[in-house]
Amino acid sequence: MREIKPPEEPVDFSNATSHARRTVGASIVSGVPATYPGLWSKYKAIFSKAQLGKCAYCEGQVLGLQYGDVEHIQPKAEVHTLDDNPNSWGREIPWSSSVEGRKAKGTAIKPGYWWRAYCWDNYLLSCQICNQQWKANFYPIVGEHVIAPTTCAGRTLLLSPFDAGFDPSAHFVFGRLGEISALSDEGRATIATCGLDRPSLRSARFKTALATHEHLDEIAQDLTEREVLRILRYIARDGQDSQPYCGMVRIIFIHRTGLPWDKLRDLISALSASGKPL
Template sequence: MRRMPIPQPPASLSSAAAQRERTRLATFYADPANESARYPGTFNAYRHEQVRQALKAAFGGRCAYCETFYDATQPTAVEHFRPKGEVTIAGQRTPPGYWWLASKWENLLPSCTDCNSPRKQDFPAGLPATAGKANAFPLPTEKRRAHHDGEEKNERPLLLHPYFDDPEEHLEFVWGTGTVDDGQIRPRQVHGRESVRGRTTIEVCALQRLGLVANRRRHLIKLIAFLEVVAQRKAEAAKAPGDPDARKAFEDAVVAVRETFTDDDEYVAMTHQVIKAYFARLFGG
């Protein structure tokens, strides 16, 4: 996951149809008898094709949580960061959910099936387990759970949001070990303690599933190969400080990294972390 700017919302979310849906929801839940009820109607505004296309364009066909390209094998799944119809609390699906955010643009994210849907997954350690976000939205305490519009501002979500959080402060990747550990993700240490938000996001969205770790490892192998060329060209240039060809070969190697591993690629957060650390080691600072 990486930090993203909030893209422009599609016009469909401001349409008369979307507003009528919000009015119906507000009217239903204004009745005290329905306070804990499941909404009997359907949520349609967020399903509009403009919403799908806007999210697909903003994230480049990648999952907001794991950054994997899903577009070649599956349609864009519009995920609700705060679940719209019900919330899973202590293992129980509990209505009504964050119904007032059902078509709120900032609450909608593109997600792959594995991050968004509960599925049995294999993990680096332990037996297979069911994981996937679905209706999960964990908080440090249920006392702050929002039940009305605006109350969500008082919550302290344990899940990271790509628009409002800097995931790099909470997540880090394993690389450079030369083992199967490369490509794993783990919570970053924050003030000497493991980031709880990082750990929760990893667990809820299954960001340690073996298939995903293997994909990140393959990406790492290619990235490290490019970075090692930079290191080699730098060493050669240092041995021949007056050789313009050696200097140009070094500069070209740096450019090749930047042109090959762009922000349009998969796993940008990991790429940025690795390049930053590698270059700091290579150049100092």
């Protein structure tokens, strides 16, 4: 994951969803199961542009490879929770995008965060595997879910790239094989909720993760400035916003060097301007 500037709410969004909001609210008040018109889907292109066509959770390419979803961060119809036991989180079926053995803790909470169904800041673009197979209606928080528009749900543990001041390096660490581990409660809950350490993802991230670690191994050796510059440019290329798993590359760089990602650009500029032939 990486921090992303959220897209601005379209000027027509409130009017376009006002009838649906009123209808859902009336159903909830009367005790009738609500129906949620999928009006959010018409705004998929806006989120795809903001996220450069990548899943907000796993950073895999969405458009062109698989059909993504405009996903509700806070589930609208019902809410499930995961047990603390990793054995209940489920596992990816080999050679399949499906999950088996995933068990919810207790019974589903119904209705869910229904008043958030048509809130712009409750959306992001997710790949179908992260959204439909893993996250679904799971929403981890600290404390208990209290489903009422005037009540705080509790501190959320599910991370979003749109979170203000989001620093993924404070929550995740990546190994050489593309495996991801948590550094915080939020990181652990997000990995479990979205299946971010599933084998297919580790495999997809493997080459980039290994290359980034090996590049940094090289820098630790006695190299010329020209060689260091060449390696830093490779890392900068793989960490560009448009690249799949660029957030992982940045996290590896930050943890391995102790430097912020923005410092990499400064290092490249300084070496390029050193006056020595490249």
